[in-house]
Amino acid sequence: MLQPLRKPTEVEPGRLGRLAKLPVFFDLHGKRAVLIGGSPGAAWKAELLAAAGAQVNVYATEICPEMEALLARGAADGCLTLHRRGWTPEILNDAALAVADLEEEDEAEAFASAARRSGVPMNVIDKPGYCDFQFGSVVNRSPVVIGISTDGAAPILGQAIRRRIETLLHPSLSSWASLAKAMRKRIMEQLPQGLPRRAFWERFADLAFQGRPPENMGSSLDDVLRQIASRPIGEVGRVTLVGAGPGDAELLTLKAVRALQAADVILFDDLISEDVLELARREAKRLMVGKRGGRASCAQGDINDLMTRLALHGKHVVRLKSGDPMIFGRAGEEIEHLERSGVPVDVVPGITAGIALASSLGVSLTHREVAQSVRFVTGCAKTGRLPDNLDWRGLADPLTTTIFYMAGGTAGAISARLIKEGFSPDTPAVMVSNVSTDDERWTGPIAELDHASDRRDPSKPVIIGIGRVFGRAGQVSLGSAPASAQRLLAEA
Incomplete structure (x- = not known):
């Protein structure tokens, strides 16, 4: 039996929910x-x-x-x-x-x-x-003005909401809004209503949220208009290398949060915390491209090709890296590959693990009269062993603080080599897993680094600090620490 045909029917929009207060904006100019x-x-x-x-x-x-x-x-x-x-x-x-x-x-x-x-x-x-x-609380990107009301119930909450919104709105948004006000009449006159006008304003809005002032596009209103109007839909996108820091989402920079909020696609390492990813734009596609020692990993060449392909299809790609992209993050290779392909690339720095280590311990890496320099050193070559070309004589300088990255599996070899070069076996050292997230921590002399490494959780990333500045670092025992490490803590 044939079902009766049904004609399209118009559906009324849902009813607006209750408003505690009506948000209005007074024009007080000259009044x-x-x-x-x-x-x-x-x-x-x-x-x-x-x-x-x-x-x-x-x-x-x-x-x-x-x-x-x-x-x-x-x-x-x-x-x-x-x-x-x-x-x-x-x-x-x-x-x-x-x-x-x-x-x-x-x-x-x-x-x-x-x-x-x-x-x-x-x-x-x-x-x-x-x-x-x-x-209410005010976010000022005038002529863009955002008012926040909690109906008087929680002013402090309103202020917290204001701070969160301010982190997402780059100060240059004010210039873009002023420009839109200045050009609105001309756009209404020159572009027909409908798709052409809408396409122009969508391109305009995309540019406004890229964190660059409109002055970068030209010295006059005509220059800016021409550049926006000439941009075809589906033009080449861009890649932003973003440092996610050591794990704690509150250590992200404002610029990093804005990049995450503007991304179409996010390629992230498997060391990136869920809290950091929670700050990303909900509509953004997320792809894990992690590389971990001793585990199945994405090839760097494949990551480079994926970033390039997505950007050439007009996407804004955020390459989210733990720590800082420019420190042991292979950012140089990625930047060179993208530039050869004609893809614009920006870098947003992050807090590297070595700096986060110092902050979490309350230790200055260059404490006066204790250390005159600091070095960030890779503790693992492609072979999985210690690099052959490290300046061990320089690293054995007692007035140098050294931070070894990716050194969990080579801790014993590092200790032996430094002692061989004349470093005192009693020199303080620290080994921390998942810096900034309150994970495992060990403190003791470098002579016992090998023992501490054997007791660590091999699935967690480890950073090692060596130098006299760590003599007063606190200790949370990793397993059962050696007796001399306990003594060092007691003497500190």
């Missing part, structure tokens, strides 16, 4: 605003109103140093005028809005009643019952 009070809180509100272009009239018999300093230096826009007297209802006439810092309840009630009679939107600081509107 009069009244502010009552001379406290630090009032000073901040006065600066905020003036930054929005208001002519702020401050009424206060006494003012705090913060208000005095604000009046002396002025605000980013608008103007500030101090009236050394208390407030009266007539000052609210013709005001666009009014703000007051009043401690006494009866005074706040009188102000609110006067504002209502004058038809002026009002706010009494820290008294929600006398507020027609509230101030």
